[in-house]
Amino acid sequence: MNTTDKEDHPCKIVGISGSIRSGSYTTLAVALALKGAEELKCDTKLINLRDYQLVFCDGKDDESQFPKDVFRLRDEVKQAQGIILGTPEYHGGYSGVLKNALDLMGFEEFEGKMLGLVGVSGGAMGAFGAMNSLREVGxxxxxxxxxEQASIPQAWQEFDEAGKLKDPKLDERVRQVGRQVARFAYLHGSGKTNEFLQKWEKSLENPGGEER
Structure with missing residues (x-):
């Protein structure tokens, strides 16, 4: 999908940060991906899970004791046509706080929607293990x-003091995740099936972040 394709694709995109750390690189990355969607005139919302009082999912059907933030999270995701998930990579997988949030949701929030992935890591190998696992969940x-997906290795040295990515190519790659979610969400929601499938087939296969 051409990165210079800047036509408007108005829709609602939410980004969920799977880190609750103050000053999180994951949250910065998700916010940047959402800016890519905003370039195509989408309404966006950043969901920071540290702002939600959730419970641990125990698999039970009784939701009578769930705090209101569980239903707030579900409603906000339901309203979106596209979703961006961001996670730090911990021990080769995605974060526990994101796993729990996903377990508290289901088909009503995700089925038939576009899902984009961004990941950050402290190591040089990037967050491919975490993102591959999230692909399976999606x-x-x-x-x-x-x-399209974006991995930010050694995130501690990739962001400057203002929270901006130093590498313009990496900045573009993260933004492109948001753009691709926006474009596909628009085509899918508009019933433009042929164009949707043609663009999907021409998209890069998991470009990630190997080339810098």
Missing amino acids: RALHAWVVP
């Missing part, structure tokens, strides 16, 4: 996991 929830 497919299990019947979401369309877009081909």
